[in-house]
Amino acid sequence: MHILVTGAAGMLGRKLTESFAKLGGPGGAAVDALTLIDVVEPEAPTGFAGRTVARAVDIAAAGAAEAVVAGRPDLVFHLAAIVSGEAEADFDKGYRINLDATRSLFDAIRAANGAFGYRARVVFASSIAVFGAPFPDEIGDDFCATPLTSYGAQKAIGELLLADYSRRGFLDGIGLRLPTICVRPGAPNKAASGFFSSIIREPLMGRQAVLPVGDDVRHWHASPRSAVGFLRHAAALDSSALGARRNLTMPGVSATVGDQIAALERVAGAKAVGLIRREPDPAIERIVAGWPRAFDAARAQALGFRAETSFDAIVRIHIEDELQGKL
Amino acid sequence: MHILVTGAAGMLGRKLTESFAKLGGPGGAAVDALTLIDVVEPEAPTGFAGRTVARAVDIAAAGAAEAVVAGRPDLVFHLAAIVSGEAEADFDKGYRINLDATRSLFDAIRAANGAFGYRARVVFASSIAVFGAPFPDEIGDDFCATPLTSYGAQKAIGELLLADYSRRGFLDGIGLRLPTICVRPGAPNKAASGFFSSIIREPLMGRQAVLPVGDDVRHWHASPRSAVGFLRHAAALDSSALGARRNLTMPGVSATVGDQIAALERVAGAKAVGLIRREPDPAIERIVAGWPRAFDAARAQALGFRAETSFDAIVRIHIEDELQGKL
Known part of the structure; x- marks a missing residue:
């Protein structure tokens, strides 16, 4: 082929x-x-x-x-x-x-x-x-x-x-x-969606991350x-x-920012969560408000497409695939 | 302007x-x-x-x-x-x-x-x-x-x-x-949708028209x-x-072919209806089966767009606008 x-x-x-x-x-x-x-x-x-x-x-x-x-x-x-x-x-x-x-x-x-x-x-x-x-x-x-x-x-x-x-x-x-791909490896970028990944990726490497939206913002991840x-x-x-x-x-995980942070805490502890700094940014909040929160991806599911079923799994996969399994 | x-x-x-x-x-x-x-x-x-x-x-x-x-x-x-x-x-x-x-x-x-x-x-x-x-x-x-x-x-x-x-x-x-525009004036054409108009237009002029689909076919007209x-x-x-x-x-009238024919009879009499010749065409029936039958055009209605509310009105408008009001 x-x-x-x-x-x-x-x-x-x-x-x-x-x-x-x-x-x-x-x-x-x-x-x-x-x-x-x-x-x-x-x-x-x-x-x-x-x-x-x-x-x-x-x-x-x-x-x-x-x-x-x-x-x-x-x-x-x-x-x-x-x-x-x-x-x-x-x-x-x-x-x-x-x-x-x-x-x-x-x-x-x-x-x-x-x-x-x-x-x-x-x-x-x-x-x-x-x-x-x-x-x-x-x-x-x-x-x-x-x-x-x-x-x-x-x-x-x-x-x-x-x-x-x-x-x-x-x-x-x-x-x-x-879906929004999370956790994106690599350096933080200027994309409005970047924080969904950086609030997980950066703390896992002991670095601070900025969260520009509220904990109740829900989005669709894989x-x-x-x-x-x-x-x-x-x-x-x-x-x-x-x-x-x-x-x-495609199927995905519907998670709020609060769900993401709770998953990070379960997988990596309170110290990681402490590295997230809340700095509300009204411009990003406005953009994100127009984004989808959840899907019923019934057709794709029926055709055998599979995503994670929890945000914990998404955090663990990042650790396995990008951090050689080490915290 | x-x-x-x-x-x-x-x-x-x-x-x-x-x-x-x-x-x-x-x-x-x-x-x-x-x-x-x-x-x-x-x-x-x-x-x-x-x-x-x-x-x-x-x-x-x-x-x-x-x-x-x-x-x-x-x-x-x-x-x-x-x-x-x-x-x-x-x-x-x-x-x-x-x-x-x-x-x-x-x-x-x-x-x-x-x-x-x-x-x-x-x-x-x-x-x-x-x-x-x-x-x-x-x-x-x-x-x-x-x-x-x-x-x-x-x-x-x-x-x-x-x-x-x-x-x-x-x-x-x-x-x-x-919607499908009905009754289209002018000569019959080769469009698969042409019969929706020709079964009204041709009999109103005393001419035969061919109906290639069943009376139960429903479509959206204005x-x-x-x-x-x-x-x-x-x-x-x-x-x-x-x-x-x-x-x-856009709003329209959802009518079956049977509804169309009944409207023609009410407006122009049984003689007009007698000019419709049923000649089922499987190819056209197949094409038409994939077409929409009815809409809830709520947004357009709320914005003031108005269509006819019956197929009788569609027949009468054709007579007024294309036949100088005369049968």
Whole structure:
């Protein structure tokens, strides 16, 4: 099996790529070739025995998508995206990458489908950002996508393209609306959602973290390990079970900030919790108020997608996967 | 007020344009200039005292959208579209007009917004084709858009762009999901939905009509007069009442084919009904099975949008508006 990953240098792209070396391909398939692309050259995974081509590519550039799919990968993970904050700050860049490059990629696959009967499984990383308030406490699978960010609009458009191209038989697509990934490893970033991870990650390393919202703020989380699991599960899924609705809200853990802190205390003790400094930020509180709090991800559950069932598990997974199991 | 209408040579575009001559602008505004564009040169409305510029324009062509909005119309009705059947038959043409031209138009308005502080009210003709089965008997305002045609996908994408460009302040948009327009005047066409109109229109002229589906098929209808009313009402609406959800399902009449025929009999007698020839067509029955049957258009109703309340009224309006009131 030949696998293409766009956005392969990102957090999720790296973990997904590493999983091929460790676990093989989705559904137990043997992986003999990887094509890894991103705006910076991705690293080849250590311990992968097959052929790896890793390239820095601007997939929105003319001809780039055609070149990327010229090797006709059996499986395409389209993870490349301009993140929420940047897509909001730079309107043109967001649409260029999140919409135009996505469409170029799908069109390049479609062209090869028409010319060679090529039909790739395409797993598209969408986001719960396709939803915007007001919504019910628990959002069902039939709820409308009315995003409140340009990033969310671009992901929702990607979902529509994926479904239409799949319906027409140009590709075999599955879109996954990923929860907020928590605990994100790495340095704190400027994303409005960053505190959900930093209030866990930083105290676990003995460092202070700032909490800009109240303890009652509820949100939808899954670990990086679950996110990789979603992508791998989607890749091996029988898509006939999906019908025409190709985009699925992924399961997750609905937790308040208070629940997160209580989980941190249970796993790492009161000293860790003491490193969280409350500094309410009305701007962040306003943004977060428009975000989803919980989902009934019934379709994805029925199709075998699994996330953690408690925030304690999310904290423990971070310790296992990022801190070598040590506090 | 300067008004731009794209798709001005179409059935709805012509009726909307005529309404400016008869009734003035939306909300009682005086109209001093009309810009009418379509793939064929639209006719200037008779009896309009203001300045009319009517042009055949391919709005998807480079620079065309900029030229079209160069006169900075206060109000833009974007009706131009490749219809459902053609968008399904010609994938590239459908995306070129229904997606690319829509985005070009919005981007041209956005560029003028950035350069001159120009901010147009944009009324976008969307469609109930954004919905695809399975759905509940009555579709509410929060239901997901999962189209089963490329046309529906393109309209759903147009809705997302309209909402995002409005949220960013580039334009002031309202999208209307129009019901199936019934009774459509003119010659029978090859659209799968054509029979909904032809089984009324043709018998009223003493001609036979073919009914390819069963009497129990239920669908969502509004007259051309209501559709023009929706567009005019949207143009004058206070958009602050919409919040971020800029796209509205329009009210209509939920009627079975049996209801339609009973209304025809009440209005025009048994002889008219005798001209309907039942010729079941499994292909059309299959297509129609995926279409919406009824909506709870609560938001639009609350915002003052009004359709007919019976199919009898739809038949009578056709007789008044297209047959000079005569049977």
